[in-house]
Amino acid sequence: MAEVVIVRDRAEAGALVADSIAALIRTRPDAVLGLATGSTPLPVYEALREKLAGVDLSQVRGFALDEYVGLPLEHHESYASVISREVVEPLGLDPQRIQTPPAHDDDLEGAGARYEAAIREAGGIDVQILGIGTDGHIGFNEPGSSFASRTRVKTLTAQTREDNARFFDSIDEVPRHCLTQGLGTILEAGHLVLLAFGEGKAEAVAGAVEGALSASLPGSAIQLHPHVTVVVDEAAASKLKFADYYRESYDNKPDWQGI
Incomplete structure (x- = not known):
């Protein structure tokens, strides 16, 4: 079973x-x-600015979960731009060591395999930050995705496009396709950390x-991973049957030093 930590708010989760x-x-x-991109991991990236102040980050590498197909790299909402703006620049990471899926390659069919090779x-991903969609997707693995899936092109559902429309001027601007790590790819990371906030994510x-x-x-694929931590606020935890157990388990770890 995943380790579930119920926190007061986004700031506590981020810290x-x-x-x-x-x-x-x-x-x-x-x-x-x-x-990961989107609004969910932002508290983590914001907290890292303080936690990593003065730490040598020149050797840190990073891989984004996904990227839109058909959106120019320089577009404000391309995930290459988002990662640069929210993670690379604030933390002072080496941009040459941070990659997003090559959704703009001429050979899009082979782009997924090249990303996985990278x-x-x-050496593989040590810790993978995840959010979850209202329809249960992680990355852009929409309902129906195989648990063994690899990095590939996916068509975004109407619900996902609607959820992401808040980042664009209109839903018509939201791309219809993406290049995303597959569930099988995600499950190969050493540690999965899934964050969720708000009642809309509870189900x-x-x-x-x-x-x-x-x-x-x-x-639900996270249940197949041996090391998963789920960090949620009270609203997102509101439909968990064993919420009291998770709270008690966490509260009884006075020497708990991290996840």
Whole structure:
């Protein structure tokens, strides 16, 4: 079962996860981070600015979960731009060591395999940050995605496009396709950290953590991983059957030093 940590708010979640990542980097200066985009991981990236102040980050590598197909790299909402703006520049990472899926390659069919080769060459991802969609998707692995899927082109569902429309001037501007790490790819990371906030994520969180394994809810794939931490606020935890157990388990760890 995943370790579930219920926190007061986004700031507490961000500080908690950032502490763990900072400890990893201090121990392993060449750590490989799996970077998610969207609003969910922002508290983590914000907290890391303080936690990693003065730490040598020149050897840290990072791989983004996904990238839009058909959106220019220089577009404000391309994930290459988002990662640069929210992670690379604020933390002072080496931009040459941070990659997003090559969704703009001429050979798009082989782009996924090349991205996975780059991850393997880096030694694999040590800690993968994840969010979860209201329909249970992680990365852009929409319902119906195979648990063994690899990095590939996917068509975005209407729900996902609607959810992401808040970042664009209109839903018509939201791309219809993406290049995303597959569920099988994600499950190869050393540690998965899934964050979720708000009542709108409660049903997806409950299904991912306590529901049946099902391709209809891609987030349930985390149950197959030996080291998963789910960090949620009270609203996102509101449909968890064992919420009291998770709270008690966490509260009874006075020497708990991280995730």
